[in-house]
Amino acid sequence: MLKVSNVTKQFSSGDTKVVAVKDVSFEVGDGRFVSIVGKSGSGKSTLLALLGALDRPTSGKIEVGGDDITKYRDHALTNYRGSAIGFIFQSYNLIPNLTALENVMMPMEFAGVGAAQRRKRAEELLTQVGLDATKQARKPGRLSGGEQQRVAIARSLANRPKLILADEPTGNLDTQTGKMIVELLHKLARSEKTTIIAVTHDLEIAGQTDQTFVLRDGVLSAAK
Amino acid sequence: MGVISRGVRNTFRNGIRTFSIVIILGLSIGLAITMLIARQAVQAKIDSVKSSIGNTISVSPAGARGFQGGGTPLTADEIAKVSATAHVVSVTTTLQDRLTSSNTNLVSSIDPGTIGRRFGGGGAGGPGGNAAAEANFTLPVTVTGTNDPSSVSTLGGGPGGGGGGGTVKITSGQSFDGKSDTNVALVGQDLATKNNLKVGSTFTAYGTAIQVVGIFDAGNTFSNSGLLMPIAAVQRLSQQPGVISSATVQVDSITNLEGTTTAIKNTLGTTVADVVSQQDTSAQALAPLDNIKSISLYSLIGAVGAGAAIILLTMLMIVRERRREIGVMKAIGAQNLKITAQFMVEAVTFTLMGAGIGFVIGVIAGNPVTKLLVANSAQAATAASTNGRGFGRAFRAAGTSITNIQTTVGWEILLWGLLAAIVIAVVGSAIPAWLISKVRPAEVMRAE
Numbered sequence: 001m002l003k004v005s006n007v008t009k010q011f012s013s014g015d016t017k018v019v020a021v022k023d024v025s026f027e028v029g030d031g032r033f034v035s036i037v038g039k040s041g042s043g044k045s046t047l048l049a050l051l052g053a054l055d056r057p058t059s060g061k062i063e064v065g066g067d068d069i070t071k072y073r074d075h076a077l078t079n080y081r082g083s084a085i086g087f088i089f090q091s092y093n094l095i096p097n098l099t100a101l102e103n104v105m106m107p108m109e110f111a112g113v114g115a116a117q118r119r120k121r122a123e124e125l126l127t128q129v130g131l132d133a134t135k136q137a138r139k140p141g142r143l144s145g146g147e148q149q150r151v152a153i154a155r156s157l158a159n160r161p162k163l164i165l166a167d168e169p170t171g172n173l174d175t176q177t178g179k180m181i182v183e184l185l186h187k188l189a190r191s192e193k194t195t196i197i198a199v200t201h202d203l204e205i206a207g208q209t210d211q212t213f214v215l216r217d218g219v220l221s222a223a224k
Numbered sequence: 225m226g227v228i229s230r231g232v233r234n235t236f237r238n239g240i241r242t243f244s245i246v247i248i249l250g251l252s253i254g255l256a257i258t259m260l261i262a263r264q265a266v267q268a269k270i271d272s273v274k275s276s277i278g279n280t281i282s283v284s285p286a287g288a289r290g291f292q293g294g295g296t297p298l299t300a301d302e303i304a305k306v307s308a309t310a311h312v313v314s315v316t317t318t319l320q321d322r323l324t325s326s327n328t329n330l331v332s333s334i335d336p337g338t339i340g341r342r343f344g345g346g347g348a349g350g351p352g353g354n355a356a357a358e359a360n361f362t363l364p365v366t367v368t369g370t371n372d373p374s375s376v377s378t379l380g381g382g383p384g385g386g387g388g389g390g391t392v393k394i395t396s397g398q399s400f401d402g403k404s405d406t407n408v409a410l411v412g413q414d415l416a417t418k419n420n421l422k423v424g425s426t427f428t429a430y431g432t433a434i435q436v437v438g439i440f441d442a443g444n445t446f447s448n449s450g451l452l453m454p455i456a457a458v459q460r461l462s463q464q465p466g467v468i469s470s471a472t473v474q475v476d477s478i479t480n481l482e483g484t485t486t487a488i489k490n491t492l493g494t495t496v497a498d499v500v501s502q503q504d505t506s507a508q509a510l511a512p513l514d515n516i517k518s519i520s521l522y523s524l525i526g527a528v529g530a531g532a533a534i535i536l537l538t539m540l541m542i543v544r545e546r547r548r549e550i551g552v553m554k555a556i557g558a559q560n561l562k563i564t565a566q567f568m569v570e571a572v573t574f575t576l577m578g579a580g581i582g583f584v585i586g587v588i589a590g591n592p593v594t595k596l597l598v599a600n601s602a603q604a605a606t607a608a609s610t611n612g613r614g615f616g617r618a619f620r621a622a623g624t625s626i627t628n629i630q631t632t633v634g635w636e637i638l639l640w641g642l643l644a645a646i647v648i649a650v651v652g653s654a655i656p657a658w659l660i661s662k663v664r665p666a667e668v669m670r671a672e
Contacts, residue, residue, distance in 0.1 A: 055666035095552070
């Protein structure tokens, strides 16, 4: 369960202060697929960074499974990110000189999982997202955009996270592939009982999720 | 796949860049290894020259050189002070005297020649000379009283002295006890042949019968025409009790030679004794080699510094280029230490590949570069001493000798080279590592 209470993020640049996220509060239950929609500059990515413990809020609390992650120190935050959160990025952000399999194995290596065990888990995940052994052995440069995003999804699931944060997961994909990726995320949310929060500006994709929030000038409101 | 294999693989992500960096690093490390080889070869040469000079000090009466000059002979008390000086291992004392036809039946084996007649008193050509004296003139026989007949320099007369010096090798018979006061002698092989002496024979000196206990070869005509006796016997027979004409001091280590020389000079005083160490001469001769040592050290430091700078700039460029990748790694749970280790492995791989090329360059260039440096320095040194006399001659001789230098590449060089490579990698990675720790994953999100 994700609980966000009165979270505000303010940036300072000289004398200018910009409030990117303003007093945001919401709750998401386990296994739910939630979308946050908003225009460019509305604070979507900032909110996602706060939820993913990539940045600290100026004020407010973020609780994941009852733990207030805003109180964690850097080292603990890194461990938390590695074990409890999965990230999916718009431009996939796979390591270019590693194979698909090695990319998926990497978060497990950082979490201290043994070599044989992480290989087995990575193969299972890649098969689950529809990539066969041949494609698993390929480097990202030799995979299509949709295939790369599947690898990114498999990587995000590697350590069985409680929460997956997706930043424009279909932004670089054609409509058909985007739809397939959203269906895949839906399926995984149910099968792995993982909460998924996707940031998107595509209302059609938002319509496919369990719940949608709208972010406008840093202020969050429920859409449906 | 772990940190090490990822770091190694990352090294080859950009083939052209890797090739360029490795070549430049190879040249830098090659220069460092060349300088290391040169420095080691020069140090070996310096050690060799110093060890060949030996760790001895000559002490002679102030103003005296062999049978020339003046001064007052050294006394047993003064020698006792020398013996008590720190680092002195032994003191060999000698008293030299001349045996002429008036006090010996020995005939010198050396033909007087023009030099002998000029210095030996047979100057018939001068005013007052006569033809008979010129025809009958023979060189005196030098008798050296010593407390240590085995000492290599007992036949020497001190620096620049009349003694010929040389290593005493007994060819028949045996040596005598240098501390005894017996009428025995070791006879030079030329003198023995000239006077038909064998072991067990006797000859007359100072009106006393002296027994030949051995025949020696000192390797030169002058010394082989002399004879050795216990110093106490020579002092007694020549009626010079307690007189010492020179002493050779053995020091425990060549590193203590300079300090001990100074200490003896201070103990005896410059008006009493001339104290000379051959290291004084060698220091001048070895100055060019010391210069090469300095040059090679500075070049070595410069080359290692250049290598570190190359790696530093390369790693800065790579870290900057992979900021997003670093952010992603942090986002998926990588601690700073793991990411830093991965980049350091990359830097070490670059450096080790550079070191491989550097070793080849060093091995190929080490000998010719060393020879070139030594030849140039020796040439300059020889030119500088062209007008020199005395020490200048030794200086020129050493200048010629030091060009005979040979480099060797052993495990020590390889290990030092490897250490230099690791230092380059670690120093070159330090700032990039700090930059890695400063990359915030949130910034990467914003850049998306």
